Amino acid sequence: MVTTASVTAARLSTPDLVLVAVYLAAITLFGLRFRKQDRSLKSYFLADQRIPWWAIALSIVAAETSTLTIISVPGLAYTGDWGFLQIVLGYLVGRVVVCLLFLPRYFRGELLTAYQVIGERFGARLHKVTAFLFLFLRAAAEGVRVFAVSIVVGIAIGTRDVVSIAIICALTLIYTLEGGMAAVIWTDAVQMILYVVGTLVGVAVLGKLVPGGWGHIHTAAAAAGKLTIFHFALNLTSTYTFWAGLIGGCFLTMASHGTDQLMVQRLLAAKNLRQSRIALLSSGLVILVQFVLFLAIGTGLYLFYSGVAHGSAPASADRVFPSFIVQQMPRGVAGLMVAAILAAAMSNLSAAVNSLSSSSIVDFYLQWKPDADEANRAKLSRIMTFFWALVLFVLAMMSRGGGHVVEVGLSIASVAYGALLGVFLLGTLSRSATQNGALVGMIGGFAANLLLWQQTHPIVLSLGAWHPVVPKIAWTWFVLIGSLLTFVLGWAASKLLPDTKHRITS
Template sequence: MGFTLLDGIVIVLYLIAVAFFGIWSAGKQKTSTDYFLGGRNMPWWAILFSVVATETSTLTFISIPAVAYGGDLTFLQLTFGYILGRIIVAVWFLPAYVKGEMTTAYQFLEQRFGSGLRKAAGSTFIITRLLADGVRLFATAIPLAIIFRFAGLFDSWGDGSLYLLAITVIAAVTLVYTFIGGIRAVIWMDVVQMVVYLGGALFALLLMVGKIPLTGSEITAFLSAENKMRLFNWGTDLGIREILANPYVFWVSLFGGAIFSIASHGTDQLIVQRLLATGDVKSSRKALIWSGFAASAQFAFFLFIGLMLYVFYQGAGLEELNLRTTDEIFARFIVDQMPPGVAGLIIASLFAAAMSSLSSSLNALASSTTYDLLKPVFGTDWDGEKELWISRLTTIFWGLMLSGSAFLFTWLQLSGDDQPAVVELGLGIASYTYGGLLGIFVLGRLFAKPDKTDAMVGFFSGLISLLFMVEGALQQYIPGEGLTVAWPLYTFAGAVIVVAVANGSYYFRKAFRN
C-alpha cells in the first residue's frame, strides 16, 4: 500500500504529542533527586513497564522478528535465564541499594573499595552504554530510513545518509523531554509507549495472518519443514569448544542469560536507577521479578511475528525484498501492507517507544556522570539548583555523544554483507563489560579480604582478558587458535577472572609483605 501523506502527518502529530506529554507528566524538577530518581516515590508497576520498555522496546520490535526470520526460536532460551537472574538480583542486590538510599549502583563500590573503583566502574558503565545504546539508536532509525526509501523521499540519498537523517530526528525529539522532565517523564512515557507499541505490533500481526492464504496446520507444516519451530538446542551433536562458542545451545543460553541478567539488572545504572525510584525493597523486587516474565513473553511474541513474516514472504532473501539488512523485514511489512494512517500510527508508536529507551539511556548516563564522576571532584559546594543545572547539561552532552555512536554503528552495519542482527550486536557489547562489573560486585559482597588495590587489578584484568575471548579482529594477532566463547558467556568469563585475579593479588601481596 505504501506510505502516504496521512501516515506522515500522523507521525509528526504523534511525536509532538509525545514530547508534550513527557514534559507534562514530569511535573516540576527542583533537585537532582527529582530529576534522576523521581523523588523515590514511583509506583512499582510503572517501574515494571519502564524496565521492560527500556531494555527491549526498540531492539525487540525491530530485530527479534529478524532473528526468527533468519533462524528459529532458540533465542527464547536466553529469556529463561533472564528470569532466573532477576530473582537472584531481587534477593541479593536490591536490599543493599534501596536500604542504603543510594543514587547509583556504584556507590556500593565506593563504600567497599573507595572512590577510585567507583569512578572506574562508573566510567565502564558509561563506555558500555555509549556503545550499546549507539546500537539501539541505530536500530530505531531503521524503520524511518525505510519509510524515506520506499516512499520515494530523498531519492538521491544513499542508505547511510538516510540513516543519519533518521538518527538525528529521533535524537533531537528525545532530548527535548528528557532534558526538561528527567526520570519521571521517562518512566511515564515508557508505560504509555509500551502499551501503544505492543498494540500496534498486535494489529500488524493480525493483519499479516489474515493475508496469509494458508490454514493453521499448513503454516505449522511449512515452518516445521523449514526447521523454524525449534525452541531448544541441546547441543548433543557438538563438541565442548563448539558448545562454548554457540550462544543458542540451551545450557549456554540458560546459564549465560542468568549471569547476563544478574549483571545488567544488578550492576547497570540504566536499570538500577529505576529500581531505586520506588523507594522500598518490596516494591523494587516486585517490579524486577515480574519484569522478567513480561520480557520473556514479549520476546516470544516478536519471535512469533518473525515466523509469520517468514511464511508471508515465503522465506524470501534480502535481494528479493530489496532490503539492506534482515533487521528491516518487519518495518518493510508495515510500510507496504498497513492501511493509510495505521502504518503511520504504528511507526510513530515505534519511534516513541524507541525514544523512551533512548531517554532512559540519556538520563542514566547523566546521573552516573554527575554522581560518580563530576560531583565527587567538583561538587562539594553545589546547591540543589546548581546540581540540577549540571545534570541537565550532562544530558545534552550525552545526547550528542550517543548520536555520534549511532553514526559509527550505521557505518559498521552498512559496510559489509555479513552482519549480525542488531539485537545480537547490542547484547554482545553489553555482555563484554558486564563481566567486569559483575565480578567486582561479587568480590565486594562475598570476599572480605581483597582491598581496593586488589579490586582494581582484578577489574581491569577481567576487561582485558575478554579481548582474547571475543571473536574479532584482535584474535588474528594472538598466537595459536585462541578461545572463542559465545557472547552470553562473556559476562561469566569476565566475572570469574575478576574474582580470581583480585583474590590472587591479595594473597600474592600478602606473601610479598611477609
C-alpha cells in the same frame, strides 16, 4: 498476490505520516507534563522515589525490548528458529538473583547510582573505575540502539541514516531535559502498551495474508524446523543453546539489571525494596510473552516472503519487519506501529542519556565538589544530558555495519558487563576482598572479554603483525567468563595486595 518488488520503494502514506507526527508531538508534550520546579538530584534522577511498581515494570520491559528487539528478534526467527527464547529462561533466573543479592544493598541508604555501593565497599578509586566502565559500556551499546531505530525511520519516511539519527536525538532531548526520570518512566509505560498492541495487530495481519492463517504457518514452520527452541549441545561456540541461554542469560541479566545504572536507576525509583522486587520479577513475565510474539512474527514473515510475496525480500533481516509494517499494514495501523517503535527508541534513548548524566554528576562531579549547591548541580545535570545525547549521535553514526543489531548491541554490552558483575559479586560475597585486588581482577576480566569480542571486530586489537588468536566463543558466554575471571583474580590478588581500610573483617 502481494509483490515485494512493487512495494520495495514504498513509504508511509500521508495519513500515516501525519499520525506519526501527531503521536510524537503528543508523547513529547506528555513527557513535558512531568517538569518540576524542584530541581534536586533525587527529583531529577529518581523521580522522588514515588513511581508505582507497575509503571517501573513496564519501563523495564520497554528498556529491555527497545527497538533492537522489535526489529531484530523477528529477523532472528526469520533466518533461523526460536533458539533465542532459551536466553529468556536465563533472564528470568537472573532477575531472582538480583532481587536477592543486589537490591537489598541498594535500598540500605540514600543512593542515586549503582556505583556508590562499590565506593562504600571498596573506596573512591574503584567507585570511579566502575562508573567509568558503565559510561563506556552504555554509550557504546546505546549507539547501536539509536542506529537501529534509524532503520525504521529511513524505511518509513525515506530519510538517510544521518538525518534519521539526528531527528531521533533532537526530539528525545526535549522532554529528557525537562522531565527527568519521571518523564522517562511514564513515557516508557505508554509506548510499551502501544507497541504491544501494534505487535498483536501485526500477528493478526500476517494470519490473514498467509493462506491458511496461523494454522498453516505453524504446520509449515514446524516441518521446516523453524519452531525449534531447545538445543542441548554443550558448545561454547554456539550462540543459542540451552546452557548458553540459561547460564549465560542469567549472568547477562545479573549484570544488566544489577550493575547497569540504566536499569538500577529505574529500580531505585520505586517507593521501597518490596515494590522494586515486584517490578523486576513481573517485568520478566512480560518479557517472556513479548519475545514469543516477536519470534512468532519472524516465523510468519518467513512463510510470507517465501510463499506469498513475489520478488526478493529485504536484503537485511533487520529490515524485514519494518518493511512489512510500511508495505503491508493497513493504513493507520502502519503509522501507529512506526510511531510506537519510534517512541520506544526515544524512551530508551532518554533513559540512557539520563543514566549517563546521573553517573557523570554523582560518581564524578560530586566526588570532586561534594559541597556544590543544588543550583549548580541542576545546571550541570542538564549540560551533561545534552553532552551525552551528542555523544550517542556520534556513536550511532559509527555503529552502521552488518549483522543483527540486537546481537551487536548485546555483544558490546557483554564486554564490560563481565568485569562489572565480577566486582559487584566480589564485594558482596567475599569479606576479604580489597580495592587493589578488585582492580586487578577487573582489569583481567575486561581484557579477557575484549579479546573474546575482537573475534568479530579484529580491527580493535590488530596491532601491526600481531593478531591475537582467540577461540570462537559465542557472546552469550562473555559475561560468565568475564565475571568469574574477575572474581577469581580479584580474590587471589586481594591475598597478595592487602588493603585493610576497605577489607570487611566482621
